[in-house]
Amino acid sequence: MIQEQEHIVTLVINQSIEMGEFGIQEAIQLFELYGLPYQQLFKSYFPINQFPKKYEITSQTLGNYPFVDVQLKDLDLIPKVLSRSILIHDILYTISRGNTIDELPKNLLPQAAHYFQNPNLSCKCDIITSYFKITQEKRVELIEYIFGEQGFNSQNTINLTEPDIFYYVIITKDQKYVVGCTLTNKKKKREKNFARNYELSNRIYLGPVSLAHDLAFLMANQAQVQENDFVFDPFAGTGSSLVACSHFGAICFGSEIDGNLMKGHCIGYINKKSTYLKDPNYQQVKPFINMNFHQYNLPIPNLIQSDVHLPTFNPKIDQFFDAIICDPPYGIRASIQQEGNEQDLQANRTAIYKRMFEVARKVLRKGGRLVYLYPLFKGMEKKVEKEEGFELIDFREQKMVEKRSRLLITMERL
Numbered sequence: 001m002i003q004e005q006e007h008i009v010t011l012v013i014n015q016s017i018e019m020g021e022f023g024i025q026e027a028i029q030l031f032e033l034y035g036l037p038y039q040q041l042f043k044s045y046f047p048i049n050q051f052p053k054k055y056e057i058t059s060q061t062l063g064n065y066p067f068v069d070v071q072l073k074d075l076d077l078i079p080k081v082l083s084r085s086i087l088i089h090d091i092l093y094t095i096s097r098g099n100t101i102d103e104l105p106k107n108l109l110p111q112a113a114h115y116f117q118n119p120n121l122s123c124k125c126d127i128i129t130s131y132f133k134i135t136q137e138k139r140v141e142l143i144e145y146i147f148g149e150q151g152f153n154s155q156n157t158i159n160l161t162e163p164d165i166f167y168y169v170i171i172t173k174d175q176k177y178v179v180g181c182t183l184t185n186k187k188k189k190r191e192k193n194f195a196r197n198y199e200l201s202n203r204i205y206l207g208p209v210s211l212a213h214d215l216a217f218l219m220a221n222q223a224q225v226q227e228n229d230f231v232f233d234p235f236a237g238t239g240s241s242l243v244a245c246s247h248f249g250a251i252c253f254g255s256e257i258d259g260n261l262m263k264g265h266c267i268g269y270i271n272k273k274s275t276y277l278k279d280p281n282y283q284q285v286k287p288f289i290n291m292n293f294h295q296y297n298l299p300i301p302n303l304i305q306s307d308v309h310l311p312t313f314n315p316k317i318d319q320f321f322d323a324i325i326c327d328p329p330y331g332i333r334a335s336i337q338q339e340g341n342e343q344d345l346q347a348n349r350t351a352i353y354k355r356m357f358e359v360a361r362k363v364l365r366k367g368g369r370l371v372y373l374y375p376l377f378k379g380m381e382k383k384v385e386k387e388e389g390f391e392l393i394d395f396r397e398q399k400m401v402e403k404r405s406r407l408l409i410t411m412e413r414l
């Protein structure tokens with residue numbers, strides 16, 4: 001029997017302070033979405049009989065994080081995952097590794113040698129470290145040594161703007177070297193930056209608590225939203241989460257208690273900094289949630305004004321949605337979040353989350369995902385209660401201002 005070959009690739013995960021360890025969560029969900037279970041993805045890190053739960057996999061358990069070595073049989077997963085990831089900075093095909101620089105040419109994968117020997121290929125080389133800084137001088141010196149005659153003896157021409165191939169030398173925390181290259185070309189890399197187009201700073205219509213675009217995309221990835229999925233946000237606000245889901249082709253539904261916020265009569269406002277307003281079509285634009293879909297040529301979602309505590313759907317609607325994605329209010333209403341005593345606010349939060357689960361139990365299909373944010377205030381324990389009818393998939397903390405943070409929680413309907 002012919003064994004399918006496995007390739008080692010290195011995930012370079014963005015170590016963003018604001019996003020905590022959401023990148024690990026995203027890698028797990030995206031590879032799973034494309035058919036690779038996390039036990040396969042991380043098989044080199046844990047013995048089979050001691051495999052942790054998804055939420056137990058952290059930067060501590062993945063040695064050398066944010067560089068994560070995984071084995072792939074199908075390299076086509078790389079562009080698929082990169083095309084929708086927010087926090088996986090890159091995925092590098094590993095071509096050599098060594099305890100010292102001098103070991104690198106000896107350990108070069110035989111099938112990778114032809115890259116270096118091909119003078120028709122143009123390249124760009126860089127060094128990535130994460131635990132220490134290196135000066136520009138040292139960077140150049142290392143690159144020249146590693147890719148020069150004493151190293152890989154590369155015959156490639158150099159092209160810093162549109163190279164055919166990017167080589168990266170990773171220097172790990174324990175000062176070992178991994179050389180990887182990208183197999184995706186520059187154009188694909190640009191596509192990977194799709195999320196930038198959606199930055200809130202350029203969004204036409206904003207509210208007081210519009211969800212940041214990158215978090216909205218991460219949540220859509222946690223929910224593994226795909227084309228033609230039916231997605232619901234019961235606390236739609238200005239529609240950020242639905243914009244992200246719509247980008248992935250979902251058919252979106254939302255409810256929001258504050259009709260004024262949806263229609264721009266009160267706390268919602270036109271973002272004067274949005275470059276879209278320079279477009280003559282948008283110059284007379286009125287504040288309105290639909291503008292946020294119009295500006296990206298996305299279909300207008302199905303929205304209603306409704307209190308989540310009231311029945312929003314026909315009672316016969318059962319297990320209809322593939323995903324629910326939301327950022328519930330931290331107080332009773334976003335507009336009065338800062339008011340009221342903490343006990344009242346906590347009681348309101350408890351009621352809102354209880355209701356969110358009741359709704360999700362009814363309208364989410366089996367296997368569908370509920371992805372939501374949960375605030376943590378000083379003294380609150382970082383844990384997620386068991387919920388009847390749901391399996392906890394993952395939860396991670398996002399640090400915010402001092403003494404405050406929130407959890408990004410993913411549940412699956414049983």
Ligand SMILES: C[S@@+](CC[C@H](N)C(=O)[O-])C[C@H]1O[C@@H](n2cnc3c(N)ncnc32)[C@H](O)[C@@H]1O
Nearest residue numbers: 210211235236237238240257258307308329334
């Ligand atoms: C944290 S914000 C969500 C913001 C939204 N993701 C966005 O991008 O604008 C919570 C939203 O829930 C709404 N809300 C508060 N109580 C509600 C209720 N009982 N039913 C439905 N929506 C409610 C608030 O008006 C607010 O817009």
